[in-house]
Amino acid sequence: MRVYPDQLKQYLKNLPDCFLLFGDDPWLIENSKQHILAAAKKQGFEERVQLSQETGFNWNELIQEWQAMSLFASRRIVELTLPQGKPGTEGAAAFKTLLQHPNPDMLLIVQGH
Numbered sequence: 065m066r067v068y069p070d071q072l073k074q075y076l077k078n079l080p081d082c083f084l085l086f087g088d089d090p091w092l093i094e095n096s097k098q099h100i101l102a103a104a105k106k107q108g109f110e111e112r113v114q115l116s117q118e119t120g121f122n123w124n125e126l127i128q129e130w131q132a133m134s135l136f137a138s139r140r141i142v143e144l145t146l147p148q149g150k151p152g153t154e155g156a157a158a159f160k161t162l163l164q165h166p167n168p169d170m171l172l173i174v175q176g177h
Contacts, residue, residue: 076103082172109139116145123158139169146176
């Protein structure tokens with residue numbers, strides 16, 4: 065479902081498994097991400113893992129993070145930056161795998177341009 069930045073706050077009471085943040089305005093994307101992170105913190109998400117799809121990125125790393133148990137926090141946020149804005153075939157398969165195995169203790173935030 066597409067949600068515009070001015071409507072975002074009303075969707076943060078029950079966080080979905082995944083947020084996709086894309087657009088041409090870096091300030092709006094960052095501001096939206098900060099709102100999501102604040103809501104997640106209130107709901108017990110304490111640990112953050114940041115990944116970036118650079119050259120040689122291994123999509124299995126994302127899947128492993130999704131399936132891993134945290135040593136320090138019960139709920140974790142995985143932030144993935146897509147500099148090119150496209151995950152490609154391998155990335156699409158990884159996303160499909162993640163969303164077929166929901167993990168209520170994980171929140172995925174995908175950010176791109």
